[in-house]
Amino acid sequence: MMGASIFFHGGMPMDGATGQVGSQLYDLMPEHRPALWAMGLVLAGGVWAVLRGRGPRLETFRRLPLRVRTIVALLLVSGAAHGGLAWGSTGGWRVLFAGSAVMAVLVALRLVDGKSWRLWAGLLLGGSLLGYWKELIGGHPGDQIGITVKAIEVFALYLVLSPSPTKVGTRRLRQAAATAGLVLISVLNATAVWAGAFGSASGDSNLLDHHSNGSISPGMVMNPSGPTEISVTQQAEADQLWAATTAFTNRYQDPSVAAADGYRVEGIAGNDFHAGNPEYQNDGLMLDPTRPENLIYGMGPDGPVLLGVMFETEGLRNDPPLTGGAVLDWHRHEQVCFSLTPPGLAGLVDPFGNCAAGSLAIPTTNSMMHVWTLQGAPTRFGDLDEAWKQDYLENLGR
Amino acid sequence: MNQTSLVDGQPDLVLAEPPHLVIHSNEERPRLAASLLAFQAAMYLVTAVEAAAMGAISGNAAGWGPSILSLLLAIALLRCAHRVRSNRPWRRVRVRVLEFSLLGWAAIDFALAVFLSGTWLGLLPTLTRIAVPATVIVLLARKQVQ
Numbered sequence: 001m002m003g004a005s006i007f008f009h010g011g012m013p014m015d016g017a018t019g020q021v022g023s024q025l026y027d028l029m030p031e032h033r034p035a036l037w038a039m040g041l042v043l044a045g046g047v048w049a050v051l052r053g054r055g056p057r058l059e060t061f062r063r064l065p066l067r068v069r070t071i072v073a074l075l076l077v078s079g080a081a082h083g084g085l086a087w088g089s090t091g092g093w094r095v096l097f098a099g100s101a102v103m104a105v106l107v108a109l110r111l112v113d114g115k116s117w118r119l120w121a122g123l124l125l126g127g128s129l130l131g132y133w134k135e136l137i138g139g140h141p142g143d144q145i146g147i148t149v150k151a152i153e154v155f156a157l158y159l160v161l162s163p164s165p166t167k168v169g170t171r172r173l174r175q176a177a178a179t180a181g182l183v184l185i186s187v188l189n190a191t192a193v194w195a196g197a198f199g200s201a202s203g204d205s206n207l208l209d210h211h212s213n214g215s216i217s218p219g220m221v222m223n224p225s226g227p228t229e230i231s232v233t234q235q236a237e238a239d240q241l242w243a244a245t246t247a248f249t250n251r252y253q254d255p256s257v258a259a260a261d262g263y264r265v266e267g268i269a270g271n272d273f274h275a276g277n278p279e280y281q282n283d284g285l286m287l288d289p290t291r292p293e294n295l296i297y298g299m300g301p302d303g304p305v306l307l308g309v310m311f312e313t314e315g316l317r318n319d320p321p322l323t324g325g326a327v328l329d330w331h332r333h334e335q336v337c338f339s340l341t342p343p344g345l346a347g348l349v350d351p352f353g354n355c356a357a358g359s360l361a362i363p364t365t366n367s368m369m370h371v372w373t374l375q376g377a378p379t380r381f382g383d384l385d386e387a388w389k390q391d392y393l394e395n396l397g398r
Numbered sequence: 399m400n401q402t403s404l405v406d407g408q409p410d411l412v413l414a415e416p417p418h419l420v421i422h423s424n425e426e427r428p429r430l431a432a433s434l435l436a437f438q439a440a441m442y443l444v445t446a447v448e449a450a451a452m453g454a455i456s457g458n459a460a461g462w463g464p465s466i467l468s469l470l471l472a473i474a475l476l477r478c479a480h481r482v483r484s485n486r487p488w489r490r491v492r493v494r495v496l497e498f499s500l501l502g503w504a505a506i507d508f509a510l511a512v513f514l515s516g517t518w519l520g521l522l523p524t525l526t527r528i529a530v531p532a533t534v535i536v537l538l539a540r541k542q543v544q
Contacts, residue, residue, distance in 0.1 A: 026520065066426035067433070144521050151522070155437050162433060165425060175483070179436050179476070186440035187447060194448075316515040337449075341467060344460025347452035352441055353523030356449035356464030357471045360507050363517045 023218040024141040025197040025351060026335050032145040035084030039149075042080035046073060061112050067159055071121065072108045074156035078128070079104030081149045100128060118160055125157040129189065136196030147351050150189055158182040193351040194218075219348045221332040221364070234325035241324060242380045244289035245309060246373040252295050253306045263295050271298040271389045274310060287311050287321050296370070298389060300396040307389065308372040320367040329382030333365040425485065431537035432483040434530055435493070438500075439475035441526055442468045482538070490538050497531040504528055 028036065049058060061069060079101045086097035103124050110117040132150055136142055142150075161178040163171045201217040216222055252258040255265040255275075263275040273296065280291045292309035299305070313320050320330040337355035339346035346359045355361045372384050374392070379385075446468035453461025478493045504527040511519050518524075 066430050070430060148522055148525065151526070154440075155433070158437065159433055165429060179479070182436055183440045183443055186437075186444050190444045190448065337464070339460040339464050341463030342460055346460045346464045347449055349519075349523070350445055350448050351522075352444065353520055353526050354441055354445050355507075356445040356461075357442060357467035359449075359464045360510060361519055361523065362514075363511045363519055364515045 021216055022221040022334055023197060023201070023216045024143045025147075025193070025218045026349070027143055028145055029143045031088035032085060032143055034087040035081040035145050035149070038080040038084030038087070039077050042076055046076060057109075057112055060114075064112065065165075067162075067165075068111055071156055071159050072111050074152050074159070075104045075108040075111075075121065075124075078125075078149055078153055078156065079108070081145065081152075082128075085145075096131075100124075121160045122157065125153045125160065128153055129157070129185065133188065133192040136192040137199070139196065139199045141196045141200040142193045142351065147193055150193075151352055154182070154185055154189055157185065190351055197351075219333050219335060221334050222329075230325050230327055234323075234327055238324035238327035238381065241287065241289060241328075242371060242373070245292065245371050248290050249292060249295065249306065249309055249373055255297065255304050258295055265295075265297070265304075268297045268304045269299055271386065271393060272307075273297045273299070273304075281312060282314065284314065286313055287323055292371075298393045300393045302396070305374075305393060305396060307374050307384075308370055308377075311369045311371065313367040316364055316366055318366065320369065324381075327381060328369050330367045330369045331382075332367050334363060336362045336365060338362050427537040428482050428485060428490075431493075431534045432479040434534050434537070435475050435479035435482065438526075438530055438534075439472040439479065442472040442475065446472060494535055494538060497534050501528065501531045501535070504531070 050062065061072065064072070082097045082104065083101035086094045086101060089097055107117060107120045107124050110120060129150060132142075132146065158178060158181070161181055163174040163178070165171075197218045252261075252263070255263075255268065258275060259265050261277070262279050263277045265275045267273075268275070275295045275297060277291075277293060277295075281293045283291060285291055293312040294310040296307045296310055297304040298307050320328070335349035337346045337349055337359040338344070338361075339356075339359040341358040346356060349355055349361050353361075370382060370384065372380055376392075377384060378388055446465050449461045449465035449468060451461075453459065453465060474496060478489075478496060481489045482493055504523075507527070508519055508523075511517055519527075
């Protein structure tokens with residue numbers, strides 16, 4: 001399990017079996033695993049064939065220009081991935097993937113044999129990208145295998161569109177057009193992947209499945225602490241925690257009192273302002289109702305309103321306490337980019353594994369859990385509906 | 399038939415073969431490196447757009463600095479791609495310095511991830527942030543084949 005998962009979600013299994021569920025954007029769908037093995041096999045077999053293999057086609061391949069050899073290799077890797085995807089699919093998908101795999105091999109052979117290939121390769125790679133984008137925009141989330149294959153195909157398409165070195169006359173113009181096309185296709189590809197990831201996100205881990213809607217929002221990992229069954233004792237612990245937290249933090253309705261205790265309340269704005277307390281975040285205590293690590297304020301008509309608190313675990317490797325079990329609905333964030341210019345959160349790791357320049361990729365944060373202390377909230381722990389929060393704050397003055 | 403390379407003034411090896419088998423040994427590797435540089439530039443342009451969108455949506459100023467840096471980096475990579483493609487060897491040092499810098503930054507990032515959370519960053523970061531710059535460096539570093 002860990003052998004394959006080291007490439008995904010920062011090496012942590014996120015399949016729900018461990019109680020951890022994250023976005024498919026950073027994960028590998030189980031039915032796509034044959035594609036990973038197929039790509040690996042073709043790469044290893046290709047290297048062996050080039051170094052040790054014999055045969056007229058291999059001899060011809062060795063004498064091809066490097067750019068053409070690269071296109072052949074990329075087409076074969078893409079074909080292998082589609083073959084693996086066909087293996088893990090059923091019905092129409094299996095036929096489509098198998099057809100793509102065969103086409104990739106045939107076009108690769110055309111390159112080796114010196115037949116006209118540019119149009120065929122362009123059609124195959126362009127069609128594969130368009131088909132993928134259609135699925136993503138239709139609300140199906142991409143995973144690391146799909147995104148990897150498309151990145152490979154984007155680069156292959158760029159090489160196909162780039163003019164031959166022997167081309168004279170319009171070579172510079174064609175090269176510039178190919179590079180502009182590469183940039184455009186890359187941006188469209190990323191946009192489609194984000195659209196698929198966010199469009200399919202329901203936030204309900206029970207809805208997590210394969211080629212249909214129902215996935216966690218990118219950057220979120222839900223329920224990182226074990227079983228989901230709730231015992232009477234755990235419910236009692238959660239109720240006790242909520243009551244103690246609500247009673248103690250009532251004093252922080254006045255932000256100046258919170259500031260005196262070390263909370264960073266400057267600049268309260270919006271519906272979800274988290275005021276952290278650096279001392280409490282590093283005091284070695286977790287889930288202490290008298291020392292919550294963050295207070296959550298919203299801006300009402302007459303000023304800041306205390307909505308609740310957010311408890312945090314200390315250190316990235318520590319699991320949250322078992323108190324309250326699944327009632328407490330702990331979550332983490334994953335694949336976060338932390339900017340150094342200026343310091344702060346700069347978004348999520350992008351579908352191709354990059355953070356913007358000058359920022360660091362954080363594979364996982366510590367665990368966090370919201371407790372909503374305001375009376376009448378539809379939930380005491382976890383996610384509070386944004387629309388409800390908005391209505392509550394707007395209606396306070398009436 | 400020989401033609402003079404712009405790389406080192408030495409004659410290129412051009413074989414009497416069918417057109418698709420013609421080898422331009424002195425230019426092939428830099429051209430592929432230039433293509434990878436353009437691919438890298440496209441990746442950073444994507445992150446520039448994403449970070450700018452993040453900054454605009456969230457109102458978080460932390461998104462703008464990386465966005466501008468990514469844009470500048472993408473432009474630098476595109477210029478490098480152009481220079482390498484136009485075969486000016488004395489400028490390849492700059493490209494290597496840039497790629498080693500990116501590789502170094504990636505190494506810091508990966509090491510921090512392992513140190514802080516005990517995890518590897520993943521398959522695509524390994525490909526785009528380690529494999530691609532390393533390949534560019536290798537392609538530009540290898541001696542020309544005569």
